Amino acid sequence: MTPVSLSKNKRAVLISGAGIAGPALAYWLCRAGFAVTIVEKAGALRAGGYPIDIRGTAVEVVRRMGILPRLREAHIASRRFTFLDADGGTVASIEPRAITGGAEDLEVRRGDLSASLYALIRDDVEFLFDDAIDTLDHFEQGIDVTFRSGRHRTFDLVVGADGMHSQTRESLFGPESQFHRYLGYCFAIFTMPNTLGLSHELVLWNTPGKAAALYAVGNGDELHAFLNFHQPQPPFDRSPETQRDLVATVFADAGWEVPSMVEAMRDADDVFFDTAGQIRMSHWSRGRVALVGDAAYAPSFLTGQGSSLALAGSYVLANALVTNPDHSAAFTAYDRDLREFVGMNQALVDNGAARLFPTTAQALAQRNAMLRGLAAMPAEPANPAHSALVLP
Numbered sequence: 001m002t003p004v005s006l007s008k009n010k011r012a013v014l015i016s017g018a019g020i021a022g023p024a025l026a027y028w029l030c031r032a033g034f035a036v037t038i039v040e041k042a043g044a045l046r047a048g049g050y051p052i053d054i055r056g057t058a059v060e061v062v063r064r065m066g067i068l069p070r071l072r073e074a075h076i077a078s079r080r081f082t083f084l085d086a087d088g089g090t091v092a093s094i095e096p097r098a099i100t101g102g103a104e105d106l107e108v109r110r111g112d113l114s115a116s117l118y119a120l121i122r123d124d125v126e127f128l129f130d131d132a133i134d135t136l137d138h139f140e141q142g143i144d145v146t147f148r149s150g151r152h153r154t155f156d157l158v159v160g161a162d163g164m165h166s167q168t169r170e171s172l173f174g175p176e177s178q179f180h181r182y183l184g185y186c187f188a189i190f191t192m193p194n195t196l197g198l199s200h201e202l203v204l205w206n207t208p209g210k211a212a213a214l215y216a217v218g219n220g221d222e223l224h225a226f227l228n229f230h231q232p233q234p235p236f237d238r239s240p241e242t243q244r245d246l247v248a249t250v251f252a253d254a255g256w257e258v259p260s261m262v263e264a265m266r267d268a269d270d271v272f273f274d275t276a277g278q279i280r281m282s283h284w285s286r287g288r289v290a291l292v293g294d295a296a297y298a299p300s301f302l303t304g305q306g307s308s309l310a311l312a313g314s315y316v317l318a319n320a321l322v323t324n325p326d327h328s329a330a331f332t333a334y335d336r337d338l339r340e341f342v343g344m345n346q347a348l349v350d351n352g353a354a355r356l357f358p359t360t361a362q363a364l365a366q367r368n369a370m371l372r373g374l375a376a377m378p379a380e381p382a383n384p385a386h387s388a389l390v391l392p
């Protein structure tokens, strides 16, 4: 396997979104001689978020980018995952690899991955923070873009890497509801003080349809808190206050440390609330615009494959653009080379990816029996779906 080859092409590409997919795509396109601009609606890189996994094919992508050593250093080597029952009693305590598999796989803070990607490209890419695309107008040779700031520029191509709730997708393909497959859970993620003295470990509390996790990444004074709950219909009100109220209501009678988590959520300034869902589209491009990462094929946190698909998808899209001077041919190749891999990883939700979050007492009892069994078993092998894509 060889990396994306260099070319003398000087096409100008605008990428919307400086999350994971956007900077990864920018890296490969810059290397191939494209002129790349990234517009990001936040005022700076968004460093927050729960730890994310980089697995299988995506490990090969970060190796080719030269950031594997840095990410190995940032790897979160947890000592144990402990599962608790409704009253906080221990159900099972497990060595993490027994659940995650894949000896080469990495788990890093989302901010560490984002910063590693940014460091690779900051001198070569034009960043427009605190701005966003307002309108896109195709003409024969390119696209006229107006920005919310009032800027006006022309590009050869535009790529939407603006996440699950992509504006680029909405403006080109229509409302998110057409592409969103709701998976029946809502979640809130935030940080809170480590008053429990947890260190290098994850503690997960469950009752049917409810889960609360505290993740001590290292032995610092901060914990990543996660509250996840089953909700048959997705909530429609997206205001932060209503979301916090919903979480507080759902967990009102919960045991263990959950009341203090809910209290901490009220004070947290970094709450990330979303529904667990997937984006499924029959096309990832239209005209001179393509989508990459969560914007095109979010697999949901239940698969743990969001960042890996973003990294692999960025590589495949860049490779297609570098090897096909015609953008239509490139977008066809991108679709052809990536779709099966996306499908296999999105299908993980139907094949047990939600097993950590059972919604009935019976399913929870089965999961707990499975966990007790795992505690006595050797590490699970890596999931074949994670490595199913062989990079050109």
Ligand SMILES: Cc1cc2nc3c(=O)[nH]c(=O)nc-3n(C[C@H](O)[C@H](O)[C@H](O)COP(=O)(O)OP(=O)(O)OC[C@H]3O[C@@H](n4cnc5c(N)ncnc54)[C@H](O)[C@@H]3O)c2cc1C
Binding pocket: 016, 017, 018, 019, 020, 021, 022, 039, 040, 041, 042, 046, 047, 048, 049, 050, 051, 052, 110, 131, 132, 133, 161, 162, 163, 164, 165, 166, 167, 168, 189, 272, 292, 293, 294, 295, 300, 301, 306, 307, 310
């Ligand atoms: C702050 C944050 C925290 C996250 N935390 C978690 C987590 O804890 N667990 C998890 O599984 N996944 C989390 N994710 C999602 C995870 O990062 C993605 O699933 C995965 O990395 C795919 O990356 P992406 O680049 O496609 O999308 P994202 O990482 O979501 O990046 C999208 C980027 O586009 C920007 N953007 C959005 N709209 C516009 C617009 N109109 N114009 C310009 N820019 C725009 C966003 O600010 C963001 O920087 C988080 C994402 C963010 C942004």
